[in-house]
Amino acid sequence: MEQQDEQVGGLSHHGSSQDLGSPPISSFEPGESSQQEDGTVMRRSESYLPVPGEDKNLDGDFNGKTRNDESMPMKTLYASDGSLLHLPLGPYFSDGQRRVDYVLTYGIQKPSAIRRQSSKLSDNGYFHRLWRSLSSRSSRAPLQLKEDPEVAATEQQANYHEDDKRFKREEFEQNLQEMGLELEKDEGGKIAGIGFLKIHAPWAVLCREAEIMKLKMPTKQVYEVKQGSNLVEKIRLFIHKVTDPLHPKVGPKRPEDVKSLSLPFSKEKQHLFDLSDRDKFFDSKTRSSIVYEVLKRIRWTRPNYSLGITSLLANGVYTSAYPLHDGDIDGVTAEPNDRKLLFEEWASYSVFYKYQPIGLIRKYFGEKVGLYFAWLGVYTQMLIPAAIVGVIVFLYGCATVDDNIPSMEICDPRNNITMCPLCDSVCSYWKLETACGTARASHLFDNPATVFFSIFMALWAVLFMEHWKRRQMRLNYVWDLTDYGMEEEDHNRAEYELRVAEKTMRQDQGAAKIFITFVIAFGVILYRISIKTALHLSTYPAARSNIRATVKTTAAIINVIVIIILDEIYASIARWLTTLEVPKTDKSFEERLIFKTFILKFVNAFTPIVYLAFFRGRLVGRPGKYLYVVGSYRMEECAHAGCLMELCIQLCITMLGKQLIQNNLFEIGIPKLKKLLRKRKSELTSKQEEELHKTLKRYEKDHVLGPFVGINPEYMEMIIQFGMVTLFVASFPLAPLFALLNNIIEIRLDAKKFVLELRRPIASKVKDIGIWYNLLRGLSKVAVIVNAFVIAFTSDFVPRLVYQYTYSPDGTMHGFVNHTLSYFNVSDFQNGTEPNPPNFNVKVCRYKDYREPPWSNTSYELSKEFWAILAVRLAFVIVFQNVVMLMSDFVDWLIPDIPKDISFQIHKEKLLMLDHFMKEEGRRRDNHNHDGYTSPSSGIASPHSRPTFHTRAGW
């Protein structure tokens, strides 16, 4: 951004006009640098000159049918094709023919001007860093997996080792060419200080790498995908017709009906594939991932420091590496392309009600991103029934609030129950009927339907997971990943890691951060306690009466601050801890980092909720003998009708607040603000800027976009939300509804980000969502236990049940409130604990606990009822946990992981493959008969059986 602004004064239309006149070489010499009229430097390299004679028959491995229109020397092509004039803005080399499959960028300085340039660049670097850190906040950067290479690069002092870097680059580029890749450099673009290395993979390289990578490509042979019996098929058609408006308008209407048989690409079997249009055979996503594969693998300089581009990026030899987007969404060059289609049919709020075009997403972004959105879609879909049931449960609570005997008894002024003071000396007696409001509100979230709902949600979580497994399997089938095995990219990251670790150690940043964290966290706790104590000890009456309000307000504010601070800091801790471990491979690094970050984020998000649900209001002691934890600090008490109400409010605020802040402020607000600021700063009118943007080349436009930092932050957000939805669902049945509403926005928000704001990611091939699935499973297991405890201990469900079936005289809830209240004789107040001023009318007050009455031998001890109810509560936890777990396992076992039709299709495909193979066999044998080629199949088959073999092979 900054660079662009600085460059405005001296636009240089490199490529289109100037290059038309330049000699037909595709790149420039680094040796002699020629100053051009606008001050940019162009380098020419001898080694990039195409060697005559080397160009012939570059591409001739297609059984004589040589097609030279791709890799031919560009001079002839360039001159002969008249329609190429507008193409340089597209993703092509300057010849307008060869596609740019990948772009590497690097910082450039004139050797003579290093000092001036470097100071300028470090300025640049500062702003750049600022901008990056802002933009990375909006994309939840703490989880970004690779040290942002651009930050890492610009952080290095630019004037050191510049020559070394250039040497490494040359070495690396030479290696690239040896691997058959074609290169073109552009150092005179509109973005100053940045050189672009454009990489093109010719057909031969694509073929070779596709074979090495065992890429499965569709063959010419298609087969019909039958969806089942006739009736099923009809129903499916009907449903499809009804839901037609919900389907995105991409591609053919029902592409699932036929499927190409896919085979691993192999040069020997080229004839099987439809190579009529070679340019289209490997789509842009595949081409770029092939190039990336080569880049990762390539060696440079020292033999031990091998394995490619990642180390070069980490060392700042290159500053960034990215494939190109397919095209523009609007503007002059906006021909129909996949990106535009995605924007129109997916990354737009106006289509929020539609299914996602998962196939197209996968085609454009690769399997990993495709799976994320498929998963998000399934999750959102599954939230619909959960939200409906949740709303019904909530409405049931609303409808029955007036029939609820316990709250009626509390609200009835005729009962006139005097309650004991809730704290020593400063509190005074109060009437139970003042708790009427909270009691009625509590019923909304604490009724028998809630128990049903938490069982429902436990099973829902299992069903969701099963549904996802099946969906994943279906996608695996459609995307030809079924026998994509353990071919994970577990390339060694030792070297890269070593450097990162060194850097971290040098800066001592991690350790320092962590130290600050603990100081802050501890300080906050100290402040909270000291404020409370101070207010508590104060004898000034006005302050005393304000104690509760003051403490609660400050506590709430502090809570929010703590969460925000910790959230930022925990990410660093996670990264630091993972770096300490020095995991061997990228994959294990990623998994460990995710796991740690998840644990910390999870603890951060749920600590206040867990505290509210299980600790607040416990162990408070009894009137006259309240418990003090540290000196004079008491456990906080809850309002009369349990802590459930407060828990519910806290959950509601956390969910709404977090989502509102995260989505609206960070993801929508800040980018808009930044754009506004930028506009004001640059003195161009918006029209001028637009004009400038139009003249940028494809790779320059993409360079301006934010780097892709992985989809893990998106997953993380959703997993925390999933935790909210399942973990405390017993106390907040509206959680699924909130989550649903959020996700409908979230999908389109993420879509927009990927399509518009970020560089195109390198397509990575995965079969499943990896560790996230395990985290989901873990969460849904924990959810069962947590819900069991919430129902047993936080809600009054068990005491009500016990009362109704054992203590109640008439089997109804009448008298329940009286049963839950113990007696206290005010003469038993110990010194200094009696209410001040005292109320001499009260002889006996009540408090909520199961304790022996004052007239018992063992007065104020926990009563038999307490122990009986505790036993029932615990028994409930055991039964609930084990029954729900058993049911979950049963459901898990009952639903096959592979949908029946898919396993049928896979089987069918296998048979087809076999058939294919046998035919191939026959063909080869026939060839042999004609041209003396060796016969692979023989045996003692007699002549009369041969023809039957051919015709009957189609079993």
Add this chain to the structure above:
Amino acid sequence: MEQQDEQVGGLSHHGSSQDLGSPPISSFEPGESSQQEDGTVMRRSESYLPVPGEDKNLDGDFNGKTRNDESMPMKTLYASDGSLLHLPLGPYFSDGQRRVDYVLTYGIQKPSAIRRQSSKLSDNGYFHRLWRSLSSRSSRAPLQLKEDPEVAATEQQANYHEDDKRFKREEFEQNLQEMGLELEKDEGGKIAGIGFLKIHAPWAVLCREAEIMKLKMPTKQVYEVKQGSNLVEKIRLFIHKVTDPLHPKVGPKRPEDVKSLSLPFSKEKQHLFDLSDRDKFFDSKTRSSIVYEVLKRIRWTRPNYSLGITSLLANGVYTSAYPLHDGDIDGVTAEPNDRKLLFEEWASYSVFYKYQPIGLIRKYFGEKVGLYFAWLGVYTQMLIPAAIVGVIVFLYGCATVDDNIPSMEICDPRNNITMCPLCDSVCSYWKLETACGTARASHLFDNPATVFFSIFMALWAVLFMEHWKRRQMRLNYVWDLTDYGMEEEDHNRAEYELRVAEKTMRQDQGAAKIFITFVIAFGVILYRISIKTALHLSTYPAARSNIRATVKTTAAIINVIVIIILDEIYASIARWLTTLEVPKTDKSFEERLIFKTFILKFVNAFTPIVYLAFFRGRLVGRPGKYLYVVGSYRMEECAHAGCLMELCIQLCITMLGKQLIQNNLFEIGIPKLKKLLRKRKSELTSKQEEELHKTLKRYEKDHVLGPFVGINPEYMEMIIQFGMVTLFVASFPLAPLFALLNNIIEIRLDAKKFVLELRRPIASKVKDIGIWYNLLRGLSKVAVIVNAFVIAFTSDFVPRLVYQYTYSPDGTMHGFVNHTLSYFNVSDFQNGTEPNPPNFNVKVCRYKDYREPPWSNTSYELSKEFWAILAVRLAFVIVFQNVVMLMSDFVDWLIPDIPKDISFQIHKEKLLMLDHFMKEEGRRRDNHNHDGYTSPSSGIASPHSRPTFHTRAGW
């Protein structure tokens, strides 16, 4: 067996002497049947005559280096090779050259003699069936997965559809030949009524099928397997040296040091493989599994009833199908072979202390059997530490029995506590000190070490599973299964199932069986109750005093009978239920059957134990008000010191008894007995029989052996044992020791069975132990809960803890016994419940329960102590369950599933493969340069970079 006995009178040495003179055709005509001098029939078939001219160049796909020594017309070979005279007894065709890779057998009758033959055969069938059912018992047949084809076949009336069957056979065999297999028939062997179809797969078929099946074969390229750093390597070597006597003497001493790079076999890449000895390239196991693959796939007659040999076996067209053993263990033809090696180094009790030669087992029996024995080995190994800790825990109990305060208090006669009668009217008062013995014995199994031990065993189970996962992964690597994906044999079993289902319905056998089951089960329960009641109601004093002894004895006997009966019947239920479901594939059929059988067997084995642990002695009521369940039937009570002692005895008896009976009686005793009976019945001396055995051909010898019915019964036995070891380990710490001793025998017993007594199994390729792993996981989960309950409720651990920390006046266990006993005023006996004759000296007696004393307001109600202890018990269950589960998950997560060195090796192998591929590329390009072949790799690589590419490719 039966056939062989009848055949003794007319030995015919088919093959060796007669065939030497017969014309050089490999089989016989079915059309004209020639009566031979000994009465057997030989058929000759025109279609089996090799067609001249078809034989040339059968095998010429080896780039000119044609080797004709295998599939050449046999006349030349047969005459030229003088050493073939003894070979016909080996696994070869009558030419002594072509290996018999597979054998099919079928029943034969002369068309003219159908009536006589069929009656004879049905006699045969009867004995045969009897023999089968006996032999199948010894191999725990209820779990055998496929309807034993021989039983199924002989059950069909032999005189029907004989022609139809022959027609089907002809069709099928023709198809086999079309697929390139070579056949030879032998209907005149020494086993009457059985025809043998020998199948040989020539090289071309092997190659083709290996390519279709993507068989990974070792290439010529080997690489060094480095086991880690130098120190690690040294330690490994040292350990290997120390344990050297424990390693079986098979093959090279340290074969793990180098490994061949394996690649899927492909005809195009033949030059990569070491084909110097084609006969050895595919070993006998691979050859037979290739033939089996073809047999399964082949079509016959009707197009819809396709998919091979399984249906033919189900229909009785063929009576059995098996591959051949490698050779004899002793006798004249006992050259060194794998079977003999296995017998000497594995299937013998004398080598019980050695490791198993897993590699050789896999080589001979295939991956599935190999994995079973590897698993059994790991399980047995893991039992060693468990047994040691278990013995230590038991010894700790023994050592501390004299310091145990509660049992000292019980045994102390000075306490002189009078206990209330344990039943109404017939029982009388008793002194607590009479329970001294049981109290002391109980301490052996009920002490704090037991709690530690059950946590230990829960973690042990997880460690075992993790260890196994890693071992499995290691085996996968060594056996080249790492990228063997979802290629499971999920071939459709619809048709086969249809027939089985029809048959079942016709016989209505399943339903009837099940009806009988329920009648028996219900009858047993009724008998137990009525006996008890009768004795209870009887007023005759002698009978009354004998009640307990009589009831206990009959109950124990009945228990054993019930278990044995149900065990037999449950298997039928499982099969019937699974048949009702009609699962689609063999695999799902197998899994469902296993699951159901497991559930039923498990319930059967554990019902009495669960009853003892959790129900006996509960809800018995209190003196004067004992509870009656059905009329006058009371819940049984336990001896004073809890039911743990009885539980322990029951476990001990079940484990020992079951293992003794199963191993010694069924697996060793019955086969011996059968052999004895058979010997006595046949009037041959053992020498004569031996002589006869020597003259039998390989496939005849193997036909005599029992059919292989899968290894699931072996797994099932072990899983039930695993359940015994983990489930109630809290009450019986010696269980691992018993299991260990049993398994040391079990391994060799199973080995002997596989090597000596059964036909060779078809090698099936699996990556893991499938559903058994899930069952193990499930069991170890259930074990955690069961152990939690045993400790909390069956043992006195929790009451002791609660007493010591809350009620005890001095923090010791003194007074615990008194605390557990409640008071009963004998005047409170209700009518008819007082002891008869009454004892007027006793005013107050004690009973074991937590109830209010007679002088309380709420006398005889459950006391506060009861509820408090109950709450603690339940809390213990929750804490135990969740802590152990968390620890298990943590251990599971901590230990990587793939051992580090293996993942390193896999990575290395992948790089080697890549390197290989690139070299291949180079080679091909060089070829192109010489002979004008198309160049696959080109790019714009300049000439000077080419050589570096070649030399540097070895990264």
